[in-house]
Amino acid sequence: MRLTLLAALLCVVAFPLAAQDPVDTASLVTRHSHPFTLDEDERLAGPGAAHLRRETRAAQYLLFGEDHHDHDTPRLATAVYRMLREAHGFDVLVVEQDPLAIEAINQPPLRGDLKQIAALARRYPAHIGFASDQDLAFLADASRQGPVWGVEQAQGATRYLEELEALADSEPLKARVTALLQEARSKERRETQGVFIHDDPTTLPRLEKLQAAYGAAPGSRAAELLAALVETARIYSYNRRGMAGEYVGLYNNTEREALFKRHFIRRYKATAQGAEPLKAMFKFGSWHMYRGKSPGQAYTIGNFAHEHAIWNGLEAYGIYVIALGGHSTWADVPAWLRPLLPAEPPKGPLLIDLRPLKPYGRPLRDSVAEADQWQLRDLLQGFDAIVILPDSRKATWALTGFPAP
Numbered sequence: 448m449r450l451t452l453l454a455a456l457l458c459v460v461a462f463p464l465a466a467q468d469p470v471d472t473a474s475l476v477t478r479h480s481h482p483f484t485l486d487e488d489e490r491l492a493g494p495g496a497a498h499l500r501r502e503t504r505a506a507q508y509l510l511f512g513e514d515h516h517d518h519d520t521p522r523l524a525t526a527v528y529r530m531l532r533e534a535h536g537f538d539v540l541v542v543e544q545d546p547l548a549i550e551a552i553n554q555p556p557l558r559g560d561l562k563q564i565a566a567l568a569r570r571y572p573a574h575i576g577f578a579s580d581q582d583l584a585f586l587a588d589a590s591r592q593g594p595v596w597g598v599e600q601a602q603g604a605t606r607y608l609e610e611l612e613a614l615a616d617s618e619p620l621k622a623r624v625t626a627l628l629q630e631a632r633s634k635e636r637r638e639t640q641g642v643f644i645h646d647d648p649t650t651l652p653r654l655e656k657l658q659a660a661y662g663a664a665p666g667s668r669a670a671e672l673l674a675a676l677v678e679t680a681r682i683y684s685y686n687r688r689g690m691a692g693e694y695v696g697l698y699n700n701t702e703r704e705a706l707f708k709r710h711f712i713r714r715y716k717a718t719a720q721g722a723e724p725l726k727a728m729f730k731f732g733s734w735h736m737y738r739g740k741s742p743g744q745a746y747t748i749g750n751f752a753h754e755h756a757i758w759n760g761l762e763a764y765g766i767y768v769i770a771l772g773g774h775s776t777w778a779d780v781p782a783w784l785r786p787l788l789p790a791e792p793p794k795g796p797l798l799i800d801l802r803p804l805k806p807y808g809r810p811l812r813d814s815v816a817e818a819d820q821w822q823l824r825d826l827l828q829g830f831d832a833i834v835i836l837p838d839s840r841k842a843t844w845a846l847t848g849f850p851a852p
Contacts, residue, residue: 470810472786479800480789485836489525489588495798495834499527500534502800502831507726507761508752509537512733512830515577516852517770519839521585523796524730527766528589531728539718539727540589541596543735546675546710547606548574549597552590559591565846573603573640578849579842585730594718596727598710598748600679600703604631604644607672611661614669623657637849644680645687651680678706700745704735707748724759727752736765737829742822749829765830773841783819786811787827792837799833 483495491499503509509531513520531537542549548567557563564587568578575583576599589595601607608628615621634643644650654677663669682702689696719725729752734741736749753763769788771777777792787799804811808827812820844851 470807472804472807472811472814473790475804475807476787476789476799479803480793481798481800482793483796483798485519485523485526485796489522489529491526491530495796496530498798498800499832500530502802503531503535503764505762506535506764507724507756507759508763509728510736510749510752510763510765510830511728511730511768512736512749512766513730513768514770514774515732516579516842517773517836517839518579518581518842519836520768520770521579521581521842523768523834523836524728525585525588528728528730529592531726532592535726537726537728539594539596539714539725541598541711541727541729542586543599543707543731544576544586544597545574545599545602546597547672548602549586549595552586553595557590559587561587561846564590568847568849571603571606571635572637572847572849573635574606576602578847579844580846581842583846596711596714598707598714600682600706601644601675603635603640604676604679605635607676611657611669611672614672615661620661623660627653627657637847641683644676645683648684648687651677651684654680678702682706697744700741700743704741704745704747707735708751711748711751724756724761733767736767737825738763738765739825739829742825765832767826767830767833768836769833770836770839772837772839777837781819781822783815783822784826786814786823787833788835793835795837797835797837799835800831801827801833802831 481493481495481498483491483493483499485491509527511524511527513524528537528540548571551557551567552564557567561584564583568575568583586595605628608624608631612621612624612628615624631643654673658673658677661669661673663673682699685695685697685699685702689699715725729736729749731748734743735747737747738750738753739746740750741747749763749765753765756763769780771792780788787801787804789797805827808824811827812823815823841851
């Protein structure tokens with residue numbers, strides 16, 4: 448038996464596989480490219496829209512990966528979310544925003560009201576991380592349609608401390624909270640939003656001491672607020688310390704992705720009670736939407752969504768959005784990404800279906816520098832489609848008056 452197996456192995460070695468035929472990858476990309484339109488009312492039409500509607504029929508989750516602070520990207524997200532709700536009965540939007548801010552946006556009088564949401568952003572300048580006119584309009588439209596879940600860490604401490612001040616059950620405790628609140632209010636302006644909770648190394652230990660002194664009952668609102676502040680300051684500390692040279696920067700990515708997942712799981716368990724699995728669209732920065740590891744070497748909330756959908760007998764569908772004309776141009780597209788794109792910039796919005804390209808990963812990778820091949824490989828396997836918005840521009844900030852990033 449052993450001799451037979453050895454002989455078989457020797458045959459495999461002696462007769463190598465035939466060389467594969469060359470692949471015209473440019474023609475492959477062209478064949479699987481689908482133009483579409485995005486009208487002024489945030490509606491999709493054309494072959495790309497029909498393709499997206501068809502490809503998401505079996506999806507429990509749609510993963511929308513973006514570069515932030517763009518004009519047309521939130522408009523595209525609005526159109527995609529409307530389509531998913533109308534065509535496939537999607538239930539929830541999940542966003543890379545502060546849970547407390549989104550909690551307020553879900554409730555009257557803010558729900559669906561762009562002016563009220565903008566007023567919240569102006570009152571608490573650090574509270575809504577992505578607060579361009581277009582992002583706020585996206586939140587207003589989505590909250591009008593149904594629930595929105597924020598699963599980010601705390602974006603600023605002021606609103607958290609205001610509520611903790613009101614919940615304090617003794618004057619000494621209240622005074623302790625008030626001192627931190629006054630400091631946070633003075634520092635959390637839009638242009639200096641990270642000074643208190645990110646930049647100051649004393650903030651984390653002070654919040655930990657407040658958490659211990661508060662003695663909040665497990666599961667209480669106060670315990671939830673305090674835990675959010677402490678965990679946020681800890682995640683930010685990894686980033687700050689990593690930038691200073693410590694080998695802890697990875698934890699900023701891994702702990703943050705883990706926080707996204709915990710927030711989502713808690714919401715999902717509390718909400719998904721019917722026979723049909725709850726369906727959600729995620730709108731995050733593209734690094735968080737990769738299937739597998741992100742370029743920052745963390746297993747993402749997007750990867751979790753893919754695996755969770757499989758557990759429910761469904762799938763997730765990931766879109767990588769490239770917006771041109773604002774913060775970047777066609778010339779800025781990196782060389783490693785170009786094999787997945789048309790040779791020339793499209794004249795209008797374009798969806799490139801990556802699913803039929805995945806088996807051709809090797810010839811696609813071989814067309815770029817060896818040092819960059821991993822980036823093409825990970826994006827090709829990490830997403831199901833690329834969408835190009837060729838005529839976008841930078842986001843506007845008229846509703847809040849905030850300085851543009």
